[in-house]
Amino acid sequence: MxxxxxxxxxxxxxxxxxxxxxxxxxxxxxxxxxxxxVRVGKMLTFTVDAVDAAAAETEVRDMCDRFLANxxxxxxxxSVEAA
Amino acid sequence: MGTTVGVVVFPGTNCExxxxxxxxxxxxxxxxxxxxxxTVGSVDAVVVPGGFAHGDYLRPGAIARFSPMMEAVxxxxxxxxxxxxxxxxFQVLTEAGLLPGALxxxxxxxxxxxxxxxxxxxxxxxxxxxxxxxxxxxxPINHFEGNYTCDxxxxxxxxxxxxxxxxxxxxxxxxxxxxxxxCNAAGNVVGMMPHPERAxxxxxxxxxxxxxxxxxxxxxxxxV
Numbered sequence: 001m002x003x004x005x006x007x008x009x010x011x012x013x014x015x016x017x018x019x020x021x022x023x024x025x026x027x028x029x030x031x032x033x034x035x036x037x038v039r040v041g042k043m044l045t046f047t048v049d050a051v052d053a054a055a056a057e058t059e060v061r062d063m064c065d066r067f068l069a070n071x072x073x074x075x076x077x078x079s080v081e082a083a
Numbered sequence: 084m085g086t087t088v089g090v091v092v093f094p095g096t097n098c099e100x101x102x103x104x105x106x107x108x109x110x111x112x113x114x115x116x117x118x119x120x121x122t123v124g125s126v127d128a129v130v131v132p133g134g135f136a137h138g139d140y141l142r143p144g145a146i147a148r149f150s151p152m153m154e155a156v157x158x159x160x161x162x163x164x165x166x167x168x169x170x171x172x173f174q175v176l177t178e179a180g181l182l183p184g185a186l187x188x189x190x191x192x193x194x195x196x197x198x199x200x201x202x203x204x205x206x207x208x209x210x211x212x213x214x215x216x217x218x219x220x221x222x223p224i225n226h227f228e229g230n231y232t233c234d235x236x237x238x239x240x241x242x243x244x245x246x247x248x249x250x251x252x253x254x255x256x257x258x259x260x261x262x263x264x265x266c267n268a269a270g271n272v273v274g275m276m277p278h279p280e281r282a283x284x285x286x287x288x289x290x291x292x293x294x295x296x297x298x299x300x301x302x303x304x305x306x307v
C-alpha cells in the first residue's frame with residue numbers, strides 16, 4: 001500500500017531559535033503587535049510503500065531518527081495516511 | 084617520509100586546497116581523500132575542511148556523514164587517529180556523532196565573516212599540543228551556522244573536562260559558553276568553526292593558525 005507521509009521537524013523546546021527570534025522582532029515593524037513564541041521548523045511530504053500504516057510509520061520513524069532530524073536539537077512528528 | 088594529512092573532499096567542499104597549503108607551510112604533506120572512497124589509506128591525520136558538503140541540504144553535514152569516507156574517518160578516529168573538522172567539517176563531525184552538540188544558525192541570523200580573537204582552552208587536544216592555555220589567536224570565521232548548542236549535561240562535561248578547545252573573546256554568533264571549538268574525551272578529535280588554514284601565511288594577515296597545524300603534525304607523528 002502507498003501512504004502519504006508528512007513529517008514536521010521542529011527545534012526541541014528550550015533550544016534557541018534564531019530564525020524564530022528574528023521573525024518575531026520583524027513583525028511589529030509591519031504592524032503585527034503581540035506576537036510571541038515564534039518557532040520555525042520544516043515540513044517534509046513524501047509517499048512510502050509499506051504493508052500497512054504501522055509498518056510505514058516505523059520506517060519513517062527510523063528515517064527521522066537517523067537522517068531527517070538531528071535528535072540533538074530537533075523533534076519530529078509523523079503523520080501517515082492512505083494515499 | 085614526512086607526516087601525511089588526509090584532507091576529505093565532498094561535493095561542495097571548498098577549503099581543501101587552503102588546508103593543503105597550510106599543512107605545507109608547516110612542513111607536512113597532504114593528500115586529498117574523495118568522499119566516495121572507503122579508506123583513508125596510510126595517512127597519519129585527517130582534516131575535514133570547510134565548504135558546503137552536499138550543498139548543506141537538509142542540514143549542514145546531514146548527508147555528508149553518510150559518505151563512505153566518513154565511515155573510514157570514524158574508524159580512524161575510534162582507533163585514536165587525530166581528526167580535525169574545520170567549519171563545515173565541524174558540522175559534519177557533530178552530525179557523524181564524533182563530537183557532541185550541534186551548530187545552529189547564528190544568533191541574529193547573519194552570515195559572519197571576519198577576523199576573530201580566539202582564546203585557547205586546552206593544550207592536550209591533537210590540535211593544541213603546542214599551544215599554551217590562554218593563548219590569544221587571530222583566526223578568521225566565515226559561517227552562517229556556527230552557533231554551538233548542546234544540552235546542559237554535555238556543556239558541563241565539556242567545561243569540567245577542559246574540552247572547550249577554543250573560545251571566542253567576543254562571541255560573534257551566540258555560541259553557548261563562547262565555544263568556538265571542542266574536542267572529544269580522548270582529545271584526538273577536534274572541531275572548530277574558525278578557519279586556522281586562512282591564518283597560516285603573513286600575506287593573509289595572521290600566522291596564528293600555524294601552531295595548530297604544527298600540533299596536528301606532532302600528534303600525528305607521535306601516534307604513527
